[in-house]
Amino acid sequence: MDISQISYNTENAEKIVNEFYTTSQVTNEFKPQLDQWLKSAQNSSEAWSFGWDLIDMKKSANCQFYGASCIYNKVSKHFSDVPTDQYDTLKNKLLEKLLLYATSLLDNKNQQIRFIQRKLNSTLAKLALYLIQDQWQNCIQDIIATIPNCINEPDKHEDQRNQLILIVIDLLTLLPEEYSSLSNLNKLKRTQINSQLKKNFHTIKEYLLNLFNSFNTLPTNILLSTSSLYFNMIENSIKCLTSWIEFGIQMDQIQQFIDYMFVYIYNDSLFDQSAECLTSLFSSEDNLKYTNSIFKYMPKILELQNLLTKYIEEKDNDGCVVLTKLVLAFGENQLSVIFDGFLSGNDQVKQILLQFMNLIMNLTSMPGNFPVDEESSDLTFVFWYSLQDTLLGIDQVSNDLQTIFRPFFMNLLEIFIIKLQLANNYDDWTDEEKERLRCYRIDIGDTMVYMISLIGEIMLEFLMKRLVSCIENDSDNWRIQEALIYMLQSVVSELNESCSPDFSYSNDVYLVNFVDLLPKIKYTNKHILSTTLLAVGSLGSWLERNPSVLPNAISLCLLGLKTEAVTQSASFALKDIINDCDLSSFADQIISTCQEALKAGFVAQNYENRLMSIIGMCLSDLLIIEYQKSINWLQNLIEPYIIKLSELAQLKQTDKNTQSLTCHILNLLSQLMSSLIQRQQNHNSTDIMTANDSTASSANTSFQIGIGHGAMVNSSNDERAIVNSLLIKLIPIYKQIITRNLSTDLIIIDKLFESISVTLSSNIASNNPQPENEITEAILNELIQMFYILNENSWRKYAYEVCRQILIIWWKNDKYKNNLESLFLFSYQNAMKLMTRDMNWFHDHTDVVEQYCTCLAKLLKSKYYDLFEKLNEESLVYLLKFAQLGLQLPEQYTLRAVATFIEEFVKFTKIKNNLMEFLEQNSQSLMHIIMIVSCILKYFIY
Secondary structure, eight states, X not given: OOGGGSOOSHHHHHHHHXXXXXSOTTTOTTHHHHHHXXXXXXXXXXXXXXXXXXXXXTSOHHHHHHHHHHHHHHHHHOGGGSOGGGHHHXXXXXXXXXXXXXXXXXXXXXXXXXXXXXXXXXHHHHHHHHHTTTTTTTHHHHHHHHGGGOOSXXXXXXXXXXXXXXXXXXXXXXXXXXXXXXXXXXXXXXXXHHHHHHHTHHHHHHHHHHHHHHHTTSOHHHHTOTTSHHHHHHHXXXXXXXXXXXXXXXXXXXXXXXXXXXXXXXXXXXXXXXXXXXXHHHTOGGGGGOHHHHHHHHHHHHHHHHHHHHHHHTTOHHHHHHHHHHHHHHHHTTHHHHHHHHHSOOHHHHHHHHHHHHHHHHHHTOSSOTTTTOSOGGGGHHHHHHHHHHHHTOOTTHHHHHHHHHHHHHHXXXXXXXXXXXXTTGGGSOHHHHHXXXXXXXXXXXXXXXXXXXXXXXXXXXXXXXHHHHHHHOTTOHHHHHHHHHHHXXXXXXXXXXXXXXXXXXXXXXXXXXXXXXXXXXXXXXHHHHHHHHHHHTTHHHHHXXXXXXXXXXXXXXXXXXXXXGHHHHHHHHHHHHHHSOOGGGHHHHHHHHHHHHHHTOSOHHHHXXXXXXXXXXXXXXXXXXXXXXXXXXXXXHHHHHHHHHHHHTOSSOOHHHHHHHHHHHHHHHHHHHHHHHHHHHHHHTTGGGGGHHHHHHOOOEEXXXXXXXXXXXXXXXXXXXXXXXXXXXXXXXXXXHHHXXXXXXXXXXXXXXXXXXXXXXXHHTOSOOXXXXXXXXXXXXXXXXXXHOOTTTOOHHHHHHHHHHHHHHTTOGGGHHHHHHHHHHHHHHHHHGGGSOHHHHHHTHHHHHHHHHHHHHHHHTTOHHHHTTSOHHHHHHHHHHHHHHTTOOOHHHHXXXXXXHHHHHHHHHHOGGGHHHHHHTHHHHHHHHHHHHHHHHXXXX
16 A cells, blocks of 8 residues: 555545544554655645645544644745735634634633644744735734634623633744744845834733733732633733743833732742743843843842742742742843942942842752752852853952952852762662762862862862861761862862962972871771772872872772772772872782782773773883882783683683673783883883883893793883783684684674784884894784684774784884785785675675775875885775775765875875876776865865
8 A cells, every 4th residue: 555645635634644643553554654644745735725624623633733734834834835915815714713713712621622723823923924024014913903802792702802812922922932933034034024023022012011910900819810811811921921032022121021020920820930031031141231120120039038948948849940040040141240239339239249149159058969859059050150250251350359259159168068968868869860969069079170260279278177177076977078078179180180370289288188188087988988089099190299198099099999889989090190100119019909809800891901901000110120020910910811711712602701701801901911011101201211221131030921932031121022922822812712703703803803903002102113033023923824814704893903003013124024015915805805795785884994994094194105006006996996985985984084095095196106107097086086085074174
């Protein structure tokens, strides 16, 4: 059944709408096709006809709503279809249908009828916007005057009249809302409509003002009964006013309504609408032009404290959030007015402003724990950001203002100490609640960072005094201590990272005192231990300059590594410290504790990788002063992993657990080897290596780790030689893994080559040539042999990357060039075999295409041209065809890689004179490709 061929008419539309809404997808396999037919029908020219036919109360509500939606869609998107002489007909037809539904609402309480009527309202509002400039300039006046007076028997139909007034209010509300969706009009036309709407606002203003004034004459029980039409009229009038404020109507045009809003806000049923209206009003930056009005309404804002107290007592979080948004909108957008008031010399104004600042403080210090007991205090942080930014941006009078506002920021610290404390039942919270609190605490930390420029050193002094006092006088209250330490960490972390001039490290007595306090803190709870570790980790570069306090910091990290609940925090902290500090004197303790944590089995796999990286850096530090001890540690550490990896490689059958364990061990070993070499680079950059010359030469030891090659590493401080010895022992196991998994588990092969890539990348980054010895040659030969085991399916992303790394590392040595040329050609042949696959395969393996092109581009960029000269012209053409296929792929990074390769390839062919003939013969293809590449590169640049 081809539903798309069904003609668009009333009968078919009615049938399909009813079938669509009365059947489920389970019982009707054609439902997606029905949905597509309805969407297509809505945009057809026939919709002008059957749309009206469906707006018939004798038909189902779903048909009526679909018909109304069709007419709305046609007016919105296809209004140009309507001849000019049909505008009045369309308008009158809409009004007729709209009024019919409006009056029927009194007798029919079906909510669907109300939806239909609202859709008709939207259609008329959209039509009015299209015609307001020329054909219906008085549309607003006509709507207000015509609709409520269309009833012939006014004494009999008061409710109907009110229902019609509700339609007028709704239409006036929809005008600015529908304006925002006029995307099909050009900017000039939109601007003209905008101007015309604002020009006619005075009519709307008078109409709404008359309504508000008339409401005051009604008895309260009628006016504020939520079931009465009068209440709906008030509620919708407020929404209408809000809609026009958001459209851009300014404060001076609506001041008569503001007092009404401050009255209605105390009515529970009208609170949300009134608060939203005032919030929209005070959010406008244009209000700065109305300074007197702002001061006039500030006492009314202050009176909201009573309402806030009521909501707090009733534990009405939603009410607190709404009030907080209102007060903040008033404050954030009037900061310059507030500043001027404080500097005005008027004591009465100052007193009012002080009360306003205290109101903001109260909102920040909302009672209870966020987000379980309250959900509004976090909204105030933006105010404090804005206040500090504005203060620091004022040049001439900034000192006076900073003196005025500094006490507020100090008070804010007291509030943060309370708000940061974890709840007694925190461990029982849901994961979502804990995550929201984590983000909340980060926001508080960011707020404190903003405060550094205003009260930087004073803040540190304050926090340290409070922490010392708490430890000495209230040592069992770990929650306050944890909050204070978190605050310290937030400030120190920023100063440490930015080397901020706002705090002088020459006067760092506070930090010394903090680290000295570490042994005195009672770590009876995992939370205080975790936060303290976070704080210690943020001191990395400072600890480098103050090594005398390192023992306390390291002791805490080691305690954390032994505590299962905080292993993550401890590993982060220790990694941060070791990145900045030489920990060779603590290496034994660190390595031993890390090894115990790894053996204990309670560390998550990703954190095991971090621990292995820490061990690698410690071993590198230890090599400098105690070479043989470092080697002993290394052998003791890796031997169990190598044995286990060998056992896994020999298994005949594997499962997901085997795959996961194999990949994990490969990760750990690559982390260890890469961290050894990376640490060596740091040593070289800081001249630490000079201290090792005599130590290494005096130690008559060797690191014997080769298998079947009789390879030895003489006493040396060259971590790369040690890594190479590890590689030569691992490669035979790697070969076993490749052979076993070649046809069954490409994931393990990918991970294996990724592991090798991590190790080799460290070699490349060292910028030193590979040492000439038996191990180096053996590694190269073994690595090349690994590639010849691979089939075309297993040449994947990291295989090409390792191939490139091998070429980069060993190509400069003429001794290996023949083997490397063969490897390069072999990689090319495997890549070109991909040309036989269809485009679906390319779409599914964009990473392979991306990595091969990246490797070629890097080789060309590094001027390894002699490699490419081994390719004949036919091979070069195939490379171009491969790149052309790559340009058809949708992924951004793949396109970038292909484009970069082509850019470098063209440079190569232009430089080499013997390729000029190739350029001439393929100039047309090259020009086509270059044009595509040029567009792609411009896209990435802009």
